[in-house]
Amino acid sequence: MASNSGNAKKQAFVGTFVHSKKLDELEYLHDTVVCVDPSGKIVAVERECDAKKAEQILFAKLGWDAADVQVHVCKEGQFFFPGFIDTHIHASQYPNVGIFGKSTLLDWLNTYTFPMEASLSSLSKARRVYTRCIRRTLAHGTTTAAYYATISVPSTSLLADLCLSLGQRAFVGRVCMDRLGPSYYLDESPEAALSATKASIEHIRSIDPNYDLITPILTPRFAPSCTADTMKRLGALQAETGLPVQTHISENVNEITLVRDLFPDSEHYAGVYDDCGLLTPKTILSHAIHLSEDEAELITARGSKVAHCPCSNSAITSGEARVRWLLDKGIGVGLGTDMSGGYSPSILEAARLACLVSRHLAMGDGKGGAADAATMMVQQVSAEERERAKLSVEEVLYLATKGGAAVVGLEGKVGGFEVGMEWDAQLVGLGVVGEVAEGKGVDQVEGEDEGNVDLFGWESWEDRVAKWLFNGDDRNTKRVWVRGRLVHSRV
Amino acid sequence: MASNSGNAKKQAFVGTFVHSKKLDELEYLHDTVVCVDPSGKIVAVERECDAKKAEQILFAKLGWDAADVQVHVCKEGQFFFPGFIDTHIHASQYPNVGIFGKSTLLDWLNTYTFPMEASLSSLSKARRVYTRCIRRTLAHGTTTAAYYATISVPSTSLLADLCLSLGQRAFVGRVCMDRLGPSYYLDESPEAALSATKASIEHIRSIDPNYDLITPILTPRFAPSCTADTMKRLGALQAETGLPVQTHISENVNEITLVRDLFPDSEHYAGVYDDCGLLTPKTILSHAIHLSEDEAELITARGSKVAHCPCSNSAITSGEARVRWLLDKGIGVGLGTDMSGGYSPSILEAARLACLVSRHLAMGDGKGGAADAATMMVQQVSAEERERAKLSVEEVLYLATKGGAAVVGLEGKVGGFEVGMEWDAQLVGLGVVGEVAEGKGVDQVEGEDEGNVDLFGWESWEDRVAKWLFNGDDRNTKRVWVRGRLVHSRV
Numbered sequence: 009m010a011s012n013s014g015n016a017k018k019q020a021f022v023g024t025f026v027h028s029k030k031l032d033e034l035e036y037l038h039d040t041v042v043c044v045d046p047s048g049k050i051v052a053v054e055r056e057c058d059a060k061k062a063e064q065i066l067f068a069k070l071g072w073d074a075a076d077v078q079v080h081v082c083k084e085g086q087f088f089f090p091g092f093i094d095t096h097i098h099a100s101q102y103p104n105v106g107i108f109g110k111s112t113l114l115d116w117l118n119t120y121t122f123p124m125e126a127s128l129s130s131l132s133k134a135r136r137v138y139t140r141c142i143r144r145t146l147a148h149g150t151t152t153a154a155y156y157a158t159i160s161v162p163s164t165s166l167l168a169d170l171c172l173s174l175g176q177r178a179f180v181g182r183v184c185m186d187r188l189g190p191s192y193y194l195d196e197s198p199e200a201a202l203s204a205t206k207a208s209i210e211h212i213r214s215i216d217p218n219y220d221l222i223t224p225i226l227t228p229r230f231a232p233s234c235t236a237d238t239m240k241r242l243g244a245l246q247a248e249t250g251l252p253v254q255t256h257i258s259e260n261v262n263e264i265t266l267v268r269d270l271f272p273d274s275e276h277y278a279g280v281y282d283d284c285g286l287l288t289p290k291t292i293l294s295h296a297i298h299l300s301e302d303e304a305e306l307i308t309a310r311g312s313k314v315a316h317c318p319c320s321n322s323a324i325t326s327g328e329a330r331v332r333w334l335l336d337k338g339i340g341v342g343l344g345t346d347m348s349g350g351y352s353p354s355i356l357e358a359a360r361l362a363c364l365v366s367r368h369l370a371m372g373d374g375k376g377g378a379a380d381a382a383t384m385m386v387q388q389v390s391a392e393e394r395e396r397a398k399l400s401v402e403e404v405l406y407l408a409t410k411g412g413a414a415v416v417g418l419e420g421k422v423g424g425f426e427v428g429m430e431w432d433a434q435l436v437g438l439g440v441v442g443e444v445a446e447g448k449g450v451d452q453v454e455g456e457d458e459g460n461v462d463l464f465g466w467e468s469w470e471d472r473v474a475k476w477l478f479n480g481d482d483r484n485t486k487r488v489w490v491r492g493r494l495v496h497s498r499v
Numbered sequence: 500m501a502s503n504s505g506n507a508k509k510q511a512f513v514g515t516f517v518h519s520k521k522l523d524e525l526e527y528l529h530d531t532v533v534c535v536d537p538s539g540k541i542v543a544v545e546r547e548c549d550a551k552k553a554e555q556i557l558f559a560k561l562g563w564d565a566a567d568v569q570v571h572v573c574k575e576g577q578f579f580f581p582g583f584i585d586t587h588i589h590a591s592q593y594p595n596v597g598i599f600g601k602s603t604l605l606d607w608l609n610t611y612t613f614p615m616e617a618s619l620s621s622l623s624k625a626r627r628v629y630t631r632c633i634r635r636t637l638a639h640g641t642t643t644a645a646y647y648a649t650i651s652v653p654s655t656s657l658l659a660d661l662c663l664s665l666g667q668r669a670f671v672g673r674v675c676m677d678r679l680g681p682s683y684y685l686d687e688s689p690e691a692a693l694s695a696t697k698a699s700i701e702h703i704r705s706i707d708p709n710y711d712l713i714t715p716i717l718t719p720r721f722a723p724s725c726t727a728d729t730m731k732r733l734g735a736l737q738a739e740t741g742l743p744v745q746t747h748i749s750e751n752v753n754e755i756t757l758v759r760d761l762f763p764d765s766e767h768y769a770g771v772y773d774d775c776g777l778l779t780p781k782t783i784l785s786h787a788i789h790l791s792e793d794e795a796e797l798i799t800a801r802g803s804k805v806a807h808c809p810c811s812n813s814a815i816t817s818g819e820a821r822v823r824w825l826l827d828k829g830i831g832v833g834l835g836t837d838m839s840g841g842y843s844p845s846i847l848e849a850a851r852l853a854c855l856v857s858r859h860l861a862m863g864d865g866k867g868g869a870a871d872a873a874t875m876m877v878q879q880v881s882a883e884e885r886e887r888a889k890l891s892v893e894e895v896l897y898l899a900t901k902g903g904a905a906v907v908g909l910e911g912k913v914g915g916f917e918v919g920m921e922w923d924a925q926l927v928g929l930g931v932v933g934e935v936a937e938g939k940g941v942d943q944v945e946g947e948d949e950g951n952v953d954l955f956g957w958e959s960w961e962d963r964v965a966k967w968l969f970n971g972d973d974r975n976t977k978r979v980w981v982r983g984r985l986v987h988s989r990v
Contacts, residue, residue: 103955106969107962110889132934139935140953322855323969325889327862351969353951361855364813368859371818398601398816443623444630457948460844460973462631464594471598478597478814478842481972482951 018072019044019431019492022059023082026473027090027424028406031335036469037425042088043070043077044431048491053427082435085463085472090423091151091432091488092355093412096254096294096315096344098156099167100125100134102141104348112325113260116349118190125158125183126193134163135170141353142174145345146496148354149485151432152177154254154292154315154344154416156227159183159195161204165211168222172215175495177432179416181227181254182208184242188233198237202245209251221491223252225292230256231267231280243285252290252417254315255281258303259295259326278303287312290417294344295320296334297327304337313340313415316407318361319350328369331362331407332397342412343404355412356480359404363477366399401474435487438463438476456499459483509563510535510922510983513550514573517964518581518915519897522826527960528916533579534561534568535922539982544918573926576954576963581914582642582923582979583846584903587745587785587806587835589647590658591616591625593632595839603816604751607840609681616649616674617684625654626661632844633665636836637987639845640976642923643668645745645783645806645835645907647718650674650686652695656702659713663706666986668923670907672718672745673699675733679724689728693736700742712982714743716783721747722758722771734776743781743908745806746772749794750786750817769794778803781908785835786811787825788818795828804831804906807898809852810841819860822853822898823888833903834895846903847971850895854968857890892965926978929954929967947990950974 021044025037041062043052054066059081063074082088104120111119128134145153155171155178157164164182171178182205186195195201209224216222226242228234246253258264258277267277274280278299281287289311296314299307307314316329326349334341343358344350352358371394399407413423422432439458460479463472476484488496512535516528532553534543545557550572554565573579595611602610619625636644646662646669648655655673662669673696677686686692700715707713717733719725737744749755749768758768765771769790772778780802787805790798798805807820817840825832834849835841843849862885890898904914913923930949951970954963967975979987 103953103957105953106966107958109965110886110891135935135937136932136955140932144951144953322858325858325861328859353970364852364855367813367816368819368863370816372859372863395601400601441627441631444626446626457974460635462594462596462635464627466594467598474600475597479844483948 016046018046018077020059020062020067020077020079021082021088021433022062022079024087025425026087026469028402028410031406031411032400032402034402034405034473041066042425042431043067043072044492046492048430048493050425050427050429050431053425080435083437085440086435086437086486088425088433089149089436090409090425091434091490092149092408093342093416093418093423094145094150094153094345094355095292095313095342095412095415096317096346097145097153098347099138099141100128100156100158100163101348102137102144105353106351107348108324108351113263113349114266116324120348122190122193126190128158128163129160131162131166134166138167138170139174141347142170142176143496144353146174146176146488147482147485148356149434149482149488150176150355151434151488151490151495152412152416152418152422154179154181154225156181156183156229156254159185159193159204161207161211164208168212169215172222175221175490175493177221177422177490179223179225179252179254180208180212181225183227183229184238185229185233186235186238195238198235198241201238202241205242205245209249226251226253228253228255228286230263231277232263232270236271236284239281239284239286246288246290247285250290252292253286253288254292254294255286257281257293257296258298259321261298261327264298276300276303278306282306282310292415294346295326295329297321297329304334304339308337308339313342315344315346315415316341316362317344317346317350317358318365319352319358320344320346322361322365323351324349328365328372330369330397331366331399340411340414341407342415343407354481355408356477359408360477362404362407363399363401366397369397370394401470401477405473405477431489431492433489434485436476436480436484437486438472438480438484440465457483507537509537509568511550511553511558511568511570512573512579512924513553513570515578516916517578517960519893519901522897522902523891523893525893525896525964532557533916533922534558534563535983537983539921539984541916541918541920541922544916571926574928576931577926577928577977579916579924580640580927581900581916582925582981583640583899584833584907584909584914585636585641585644585836585846586783586804586833586903586906587808587837588636588644589838590629590632591619591647591649591654592839593628593635596844597842598839599815599842604754604840605757607815611839613681613684617681619649619654620651622653622657625657629658629661630665632838633661633667634987635844637665637667637979638973638976639847640925640973640979641667641846642925642979642981642986643903643907643909643913645670645672645716647672647674647720647745650676650684650695652698652702655699659703660706663713666712666981666984668712668913668981670714670716670743670745671699671703672716674718674720675729676720676724677726677729686729689726689732692729693732696733696736700740717742717744719744719746719777721754722768723754723761727762727775730772730775730777737779737781738776741781743783744777744779745783745785746777748772748784748787749789750812752789752818755789767791767794769797773797773801783906785837786817786820788812788820795825795830799828799830804833806835806837806906807832807853808835808837808841808849809856810843810849811835811837813852813856814842815840819856819863821860821888822857822890831902831905832898833906834898845972846899847968850899851968853895853898854890854892857888860888861885892968896964896968922980922983924980925976927967927971927975928977929963929971929975931956948974
């Protein structure tokens with residue numbers, strides 16, 4: 009399967025590489041060469057090297073003939089950065105981005121979301137929507153996405169096909185929901201939900217047998233829209249297959265009340281999933297805004313992960329997730345666009361908004377303004393703790409890459425530049441402001457639109473990365489690769 | 500002065516016009532023709548009209564010869580929108596956008612701001628920075644900006660010159676500060692501050708005698724960095740000249756404490772300005788986050804206005820300004836980028852973030868998380884009141900245009916499409932997603948980069964505007980005019 013087998017060429021990338029060393033530290037590898045084999049795997053990361061040295065020494069060490077190697081040298085000021093991981097995105101809601109009014113979760117679902125998702129049973133419409141969504145997110149540097157499709161199996165299969173052919177690494181989930189949705193958009197029974205899920209898994213296995221690029225993901229929408237029966241069957245399927253799971257948790261206070269009413273026997277929202285065998289080390293829990301201490305401890309014990317979706321959480325007034333608190337508990341956190349609860353397709357914007365939301369936490373009571381859902385008690389938080397809530401540039405970029413990789417179970421495989429990892433990367437270029445002669449209004453080299461980042465030349469590398477984070481957009485993402493394959497290019 | 504005299508041609512704009520009718524209502528004028536005379540003034544707004552009808556009937560009514568009229572017809576799906584008003588922007592801090600780390604106001608000023616501003620006494624550096632800032636904001640549709648320059652008169656004069664020549668309507672303020680700045684960046688005395696201010700006014704009068712495009716604005720930086728003597732002299736100058744004033748108020752809790760210590764005889768922060776004669780109907784107060792009820796009442800009584808700067812307020816952790824509360828008090832509110840406290844040059848992004856910040860208020864205690872600065876008491880706010888805090892798409896676009904116009908004293912002159920107003924406008928175009936044939940990954944018409952707004956064709960006009968607000972950027976601003984003059988074009 010050519011589209012699934014990487015670039016099928018030996019490649020060497022030359023220049024500056026920036027990636028997360030740890031949560032609060034970016035590593036800047038200048039004058040470095042990264043060699044990628046035809047399967048898309050990084051086989052060398054050579055410091056103090058350039059194209060010439062690579063040709064003279066490095067390729068030989070790898071047993072490569074220089075004539076067989078495609079060499080990519082980044083221009084002055086450009087750098088390679090790991091591809092972004094979107095840990096939570098509804099491909100099927102893409103056409104609704106920006107359309108949410110003043111709604112909150114439960115009315116938003118009924119007004120905007122269910123009708124749109126249901127309409128994608130039309131495969132020509134689904135093709136149009138999914139193609140645009142994949143191409144758009146690739147253009148923003150998203151090399152891996154954990155997708156919710158719809159309840160339709162053919163539509164979900166189409167999403168998997170399109171990810172494979174366009175080259176985006178993806179987890180593709182057929183949505184399970186057998187209650188509390190509109191009558192026109194529901195699984196008929198737990199059996200029907202399960203058999204549709206299995207059909208979706210089978211399709212993905214048929215197009216990508218080793219899940220090299222596309223992996224099925226079990227997707228109970230969220231507890232309010234799934235019966236315990238359905239969730240228990242999915243839990244058993246998880247235990248049997250080892251497949252990942254994705255769902256929502258503790259996004260909105262009314263939703264939490266609803267879950268308490270629907271599952272009176274479970275200790276709390278996290279407990280509902282745990283009781284169904286869905287709280288696993290391979291489970292991605294989106295939002296996790298209003299968790300209690302008990303819930304966080306349970307999640308830590310089970311090793312489940314969290315997809316933080318700041319754009320969505322602010323837009324539909326869900327709350328301010330306490331990322332520092334989650335990290336302190338030892339819970340892995342990544343970023344999600346959560347389109348179309350979130351309006352932006354960009355994980356760079358999610359990172360930017362994660363910074364802002366953390367500052368809103370620091371400005372408030374440190375509890376996201378929301379009372380502890382379990383106790384409805386607002387706790388006073390010290391000024392020091394509030395200050396600690398703030399996330400730095402380095403931290404949000406970690407969440408966008410290495411943190412996200414761990415959330416989707418790809419730690420050590422993507423999210424950084426190390427030997428043995430796969431080449432899921434983006435080439436970033438920023439705009440340079442020229443000198444202005446007196447009497448002239450022109451200060452920019454003519455040519456490509458370089459976007460809104462303006463470098464004056466005196467910025468440190470840390471400043472450049474900060475400028476990219478805060479004003480960068482898809483114009484700065486010049487090229488994108490997944491498993492060594494070039495999947496997007498502006499140049 | 501050609502550059503200051505509009506387009507010097509008769510023009511007719513044909514198509515769809517969208518502008519604010521009132522705070523919470525946008526008006527959509529389809530099939531409309533707007534005629535603009537050579538001075539840049541709107542002389543006709545004709546409904547149910549097109550280019551042909553205009554030529555046959557409308558031009559004759561105006562006494563125009565069709566041969567003399569330049570006709571601009573917007574393409575299917577495009578629309579004209581009033582130019583944005585940036586009510587608070589530091590041109591001199593432009594190179595620092597995105598660079599603020601975890602700082603808050605007072606350390607941010609010393610670490611990043613004062614050194615950059617001081618360095619712009621170099622006119623070649625100032626030319627480069629200001630040119631880029633003006634061109635960048637024009638490209639984002641900002642037709643009017645209330646600028647802070649630096650304490651240097653020549654550098655401030657250069658900013659005025661550049662605005663005039665590049666065609667941006669501007670208020671240009673030479674910054675006054677005679678204490679609490681670094682020794683290398685301070686006015687030597689109140690007399691020196693005043694005489695430099697007057698020199699700056701004189702320069703602007705010499706290049707634009709009637710202040711048609713460029714208006715000087717009195718600019719005491721903020722109370723902590725000005726002696727009462729300097730502020731009183733500026734207050735007297737305001738009374739004498741009738742010129743507008745801009746300053747900061749109540750941005751940060753430590754700043755408020757500092758003001759209380761520095762001005763023990765004034766009742767509160769707003770009282771300090773009032774005691775100096777600076778709280779006038781022509782005063783723009785930036786931020787106004789932590790105002791007390793008393794201060795708000797005083798500001799209402801004096802008729803001063805507020806520049807809301809959500810990007811800055813979130814980025815440097817200042818607080819969440821209560822826009823609804825200000826509006827309820829009858830205080831005029833506009834939007835400011837506040838670069839580089841804010842990182843974005845875009846008023847569209849400021850509008851977007853105003854939406855989000857209002858939702859953070861709704862999620863919190865409705866007081867912006869901050870205690871009332873005067874009483875340090877957190878008041879409980881009802882759920883209904885919190886819900887009311889949310890700003891709609893229509894409301895933030897009002898703040899960005901008509902609201903901003905009133906803040907800078909240009910109500911009735913810019914910010915909408917009415918006869919007698921001036922043609923300060925932008926042409927907005929959004930991307931259209933094509934059909935995708937099976938087996939093809941291409942879904943976009945080749946050609947210009949249309950940005951991140953994807954229209955599928957079924958969206959209402961309200962949806963289109965919401966999509967523009969949330970995912971639009973400078974790529975969607977195709978053309979920009981000020982006083983009838985085309986000052987930016989992507990096509």
